[in-house]
Amino acid sequence: MKAQGLTRAAMAAxxxxxxxxxxxxxxxxxxxxxxxxxxxxxxxxGRSLKVELV
Structure with a gap:
């Protein structure tokens, strides 16, 4: 969040x-x-979620 300059409130929005x-x-x-x-x-x-079952 810090790298994107987002506060928790902004990210929630x-x-x-x-x-x-x-x-x-x-x-x-x-x-x-x-x-x-x-x-x-x-x-x-700006990321993606990857779920992997191994």
Missing amino acids: EMETSRAQLNRVLDPEASNVTLDTLSRAARVL
């Missing part, structure tokens, strides 16, 4: 979600985050 939901996404202890939410967060940061 870009993701079309609440700041509380973004806080859950960024919480390493969170266990109830969907792949869709992670994908939207990655997109806002």
